[in-house]
Amino acid sequence: MGRYILKRFWHGIIVIFGVTVFVFVITRMVGDPVKVMLPLEATIEQRAAFEKQLGLDRPIWVQFIDFMTDMAGLDFGNSLWQHRPAMTIVLEKLPYTLVLAFLGIGLAFALSIPLGIIASLRPGGISDRSTVFISLIGLSVPQFWLGLLLIVVFAVQLRWLPTSGIDTPAHIILPAVTMALPALARLVMIVRSAMIDELNQQYVKTCTAKGLPFYRVVGVHALRNASLPVVTLCGWELIRAVAGYSVVVETVFAWPGLGLTAMQAIEREDLILLQAIVFSVALIVVVINILMDFVYTLIDPRLKLA
Amino acid sequence: MESASEKIWKTTWQERLQKLRRLSLELWRDKAGFTGMLLIFALLFMALAAPLLAPHHPAEQDLMARLKPPAWSAGGSWNHILGTDHLGRDVLSRVIYGSRVSLIVGVAVVLSAGLFGTVLGLIAGYFRGRADSFIMRWIDTQVAFPGLLLALIILAVIGPSLITVILVLSLNGWMVYGRMTRSAVLSVRETAYVEAAEVLGCNSRRVIFRHILPNLTSPLLTLAILEFARIVLAEAALSFLGLGIQPPATSWGLDVAAGKDYMFRAWWLVTFPGIAISITVLAINLVASWMRLISDPQEREKQFARQMAARLRRSKAKEAAQP
Numbered sequence: 001m002g003r004y005i006l007k008r009f010w011h012g013i014i015v016i017f018g019v020t021v022f023v024f025v026i027t028r029m030v031g032d033p034v035k036v037m038l039p040l041e042a043t044i045e046q047r048a049a050f051e052k053q054l055g056l057d058r059p060i061w062v063q064f065i066d067f068m069t070d071m072a073g074l075d076f077g078n079s080l081w082q083h084r085p086a087m088t089i090v091l092e093k094l095p096y097t098l099v100l101a102f103l104g105i106g107l108a109f110a111l112s113i114p115l116g117i118i119a120s121l122r123p124g125g126i127s128d129r130s131t132v133f134i135s136l137i138g139l140s141v142p143q144f145w146l147g148l149l150l151i152v153v154f155a156v157q158l159r160w161l162p163t164s165g166i167d168t169p170a171h172i173i174l175p176a177v178t179m180a181l182p183a184l185a186r187l188v189m190i191v192r193s194a195m196i197d198e199l200n201q202q203y204v205k206t207c208t209a210k211g212l213p214f215y216r217v218v219g220v221h222a223l224r225n226a227s228l229p230v231v232t233l234c235g236w237e238l239i240r241a242v243a244g245y246s247v248v249v250e251t252v253f254a255w256p257g258l259g260l261t262a263m264q265a266i267e268r269e270d271l272i273l274l275q276a277i278v279f280s281v282a283l284i285v286v287v288i289n290i291l292m293d294f295v296y297t298l299i300d301p302r303l304k305l306a
Numbered sequence: 307m308e309s310a311s312e313k314i315w316k317t318t319w320q321e322r323l324q325k326l327r328r329l330s331l332e333l334w335r336d337k338a339g340f341t342g343m344l345l346i347f348a349l350l351f352m353a354l355a356a357p358l359l360a361p362h363h364p365a366e367q368d369l370m371a372r373l374k375p376p377a378w379s380a381g382g383s384w385n386h387i388l389g390t391d392h393l394g395r396d397v398l399s400r401v402i403y404g405s406r407v408s409l410i411v412g413v414a415v416v417l418s419a420g421l422f423g424t425v426l427g428l429i430a431g432y433f434r435g436r437a438d439s440f441i442m443r444w445i446d447t448q449v450a451f452p453g454l455l456l457a458l459i460i461l462a463v464i465g466p467s468l469i470t471v472i473l474v475l476s477l478n479g480w481m482v483y484g485r486m487t488r489s490a491v492l493s494v495r496e497t498a499y500v501e502a503a504e505v506l507g508c509n510s511r512r513v514i515f516r517h518i519l520p521n522l523t524s525p526l527l528t529l530a531i532l533e534f535a536r537i538v539l540a541e542a543a544l545s546f547l548g549l550g551i552q553p554p555a556t557s558w559g560l561d562v563a564a565g566k567d568y569m570f571r572a573w574w575l576v577t578f579p580g581i582a583i584s585i586t587v588l589a590i591n592l593v594a595s596w597m598r599l600i601s602d603p604q605e606r607e608k609q610f611a612r613q614m615a616a617r618l619r620r621s622k623a624k625e626a627a628q629p
Binding site: 011012014015018019022023026027033124133136137139140141142143144145148149151152156239242243244247248251262263266269271274275277278281282285286289 | 338443446447448450451452453454455456458459460461462463535539542543546547549559562566569570573576580583584585587588591592595612
C-alpha cells in the first residue's frame with residue numbers, strides 16, 4: 001500500500017514537472033513573450049526594459065532554473081493586467097471553479113445511478129433503449145450551445161432563473177446543470193453497461209436463490225461490484241470539469257472562476273496570469289488523481305495488496 | 307487467358323463486394339446506424355458541393371437586410387431561408403459552408419493523431435522493454451495533463467488559425483490510439499500466426515504492418531469515428547471561445563459565438579449552427595455505436611440469438627394459427 005501511494009506521488013511530481021517544462025518551452029522558446037505581451041508600437045527601449053523586468057535577457061538555462069524555482073515556490077510574479085500577484089488572483093477565483101465543478105459532477109453522479117440501473121434491468125427494453133438514445137443526444141449537443149439554450153428557455157422566456165453572474169444562490173443552477181448534462185450522458189452509459197455485466201454474473205443468481213429481495217440484490221450486491229468503472233469515470237469527469245469544461249461553461253454564464261479568468265488573461269495578453277492558472281489546475285488534477293486512488297482501495301480492498 | 311495472379315485479384319475483389327453487401331444489409335437492419343450513415347453522407351455531399359447548394363456566398367453582406375428572421379416567421383423572405391445575421395449574411399449559406407471546416411479539422415486531426423498514436427502503440431506493444439515503458443510513461447503523463455488549458459497557452463502564444471487548431475487537437479488526442487493499439491498488439495503478439503511469420507524470417511516491420519496491424523483495423527476504426535465526433539465538438543468549442551477558426555472563415559462554433567450577442571433579438575443566429583453541430587455529432591455517434599456492436603463478437607452472438615428466437619417465435623405463432 002505504502003509503496004503504491006509513493007509511486008502515485010512520484011507520478012504526480014513527474015506530471016507537474018512535465019507541465020512546467022511544457023509551459024516554459026511554449027512561452028519562452030516557441031513564442032516570444034515580449035511580442036505577445038507588449039503592444040506593437042512599443043519602442044526598442046521599452047522592449048529591452050520589459051525583457052530586463054522579466055529576466056528574459058539572461059541565458060535560457062538560467063531562465064529555466066529560475067522558472068522552476070519560482071514554480072516550486074508557487075511564485076509566478078505580478079499579473080500584467082491586474083498588477084498584483086498572479087497567485088492571489090488564482091486563489092481568489094479557485095473556489096468558484098471548484099464549487100461549480102463539484103456541484104455539476106455531483107449532480108450527474110447522483111442522477112446517473114438510478115437512471116443507469118433502470119436501463120440495465122431490461123437490456124433492449126423500452127426504458128433501456130430510450131435511455132441510450134437520450135444519452136447519445138446528450139453526448140452530441142455542444143456544451144456551450146446547451147448553456148445558451150438553457151439561458152434562452154429558463155432565463156429569457158420563462159424568467160425562472162437569472163441569466164449570468166453570481167448575485168444569488170439561484171445563479172449557480174443553470175451553470176451547474178450545463179456542467180452536469182454531458183457528464184450525465186456518459187455516466188449513465190457506464191452505469192448501464194457495468195450493471196448489465198454484473199447482473200449476468202452467477203452470484204446474482206445465488207443471491208436471488210437464497211431469497212434476498214430484488215432491490216437488495218441490485219442495489220447492494222451488484223451495484224457495489226459495478227461501482228469501480230463508474231467511480232473511475234466520475235474522477236475523470238471531475239478532472240475534465242475543472243481543467244476543460246470550466247472554461248466553456250464559465251464563459252457562457254460569466255461565472256468568475258479560473259476558466260473565465262484564463263480567457264480574460266488571453267484577451268489581455270497576460271501570460272503570467274495564464275501560466276499561474278495552468279500550473280494550479282495541473283496541481284489540482286494531480287491531487288484529484290491521487291484521491292481517486294484512495295477511493296479505489298475503499299471500494300475494492302483487493303487493490304490494497306497491489 | 308488470365309494469369310493466376312489476376313484470377314486471385316478478381317476473386318478477392320468479388321469477395322470484397324460481397325462483404326460490402328453483407329455489411330450494408332446489416333447496416334440497413336440497424337435503423338439508428340443507417341440513419342447516422344445517411345446523415346454523414348448528406349453532410350459530406352453538403353461540404354463538397356457547398357458552392358452549388360448555398361444560395362449566397364457565406365461572406366456576402368447585405369446591410370439593408372440585417373437580422374432578417376427565417377422565411378416562415380413574420381418578416382422573413384425566401385431569399386434568406388434561415389434568415390440573416392447582424393451583417394446581413396445568409397445563415398443557411400454559412401451553415402452549409404461551416405460543414406467544411408468541421409470535416410477538414412476532424413479528418414486532419416483523426417489522421418495525424420491516429421497515425422502517431424498507432425505507430426507508437428505498435429512500437430510499444432511489439433518491442434516492449436525500454437521503448438514500451440518510455441512510451442507508456444509518456445502517455446500516462448500526458449493523459450494527466452490539463453489538455454484544454456495547455457491548448458489555450460499554445461493558442462495564446464502562437465495565435466489561432468486552422469493549422470494551430472489541428473496541431474493542438476492532435477497533440478491532445480493521440481494518447482487513446484497509443485494505449486488501445488498497445489494493448490491489442492500485446493494480445494495478438496502471442497498468437498501462433500505471428501510466431502509463424504517470425505519463424506519464416508519476416509522482419510519486424512513486415513510482421514507489424516502485414517500480420518498485426520490488419521487485426522487492429524476494426525477497433526481502431528471504431529475509435530477513430532468516436533474521436534471524430536469528439537474533435538468536431540472540440541473545434542466548435544475552441545472557435546466559440548474565439549481561439550479556433552478566425553473570421554472571415556466560417557465555422558459553426560464561430561457563428562454561435564457571433565450570434566450570442568443577438569440571442570435575445572434573433573434566436574435563429576444561435577439555433578441553426580448549434581443544430582448543425584448536434585446533428586453532425588449525433589450521426590457520427592450513431593454510426594460508432596453500430597460499429598461497436600458489429601465488431602464485438604459477444605454482441606454479434608447476442609444479436610444472432612435474438613434473431614433465432616424471433617424466428618422460432620414466428621414459426622410457433624404460425625403453427626398456433628393453423629388449425
